[in-house]
Amino acid sequence: MTAPRRALIVVDIQQEYFEGPLEIQYPPREESLANTVKAISVARENDVPVVVVQHQMPEGAPVFVEGSKGWSLHPDIEAGVDPASKRVHKVYGSVFAGTDVAEWLRENNIDTITIAGFMTNNCDLATAVEAEGLGFAAEILSDASGAIHLANEAGNVSAETLHSTLMVLLQSNFAAVATTSQWSDAVRGETELPKSNLVVSAMEGRSVAVG
Secondary structure: OOOOOEEEEEEOOEHHHOOOOOOOOEOOHHHHHHHHHHHHHHHHHOOOOEEEEEEOEOOOOOOOEOOOOOOOEOHHHHHHOOOOOEEEEEOOOOOOOOOOHHHHHHHOOOOEEEEEEEOHHHHHHHHHHHHHHHOOEEEEEEEEEEEOOEEEOOEEEOHHHHHHHHHHHHHHHHOEEEOHHHHHHHHHHOOOOOOOOHHHHHHHHHHHHHO
């Protein structure tokens, strides 16, 4: 079996997610941050390319205005990444939309992306879903990502329920879900992470529901 050719995609670990209306609630944002820093270190030690992504909004937007404090990357991320790492600014949820990320991955013979960062329920999800159509395998680090509480006309959901549910959904089709520790072992061993599929997940889900 051919070893995965990975790139670690660090998604939007910006100050907006540590203070203000978009504060990550689950897993605890400081834990997710620390695990992302660990993943960056493992990537650098094992020659896994790192792509650092920042979301940006136009002047007058309530969040992510380029150059603002909230737009800035968390200092721990700035300190951990190689200055030569690829940097990307995006305006959509997916890191692929409107950027050259897919082309860069292909030019560097990458076939698997590992997603770390924020938010599980928005940019991480959008990136994993779009990766499938672009022909890339995806992984997501469950303890190096995070969600927020949501409430709107459709109902409400806690960050913990939202994050946990999306991990199950992603594992069923779009991405292999792993902890940072599990992923680190896979990187060092040059092995794939296990991923379910929709049929198996459906059968097991029905069994659990009936039981």
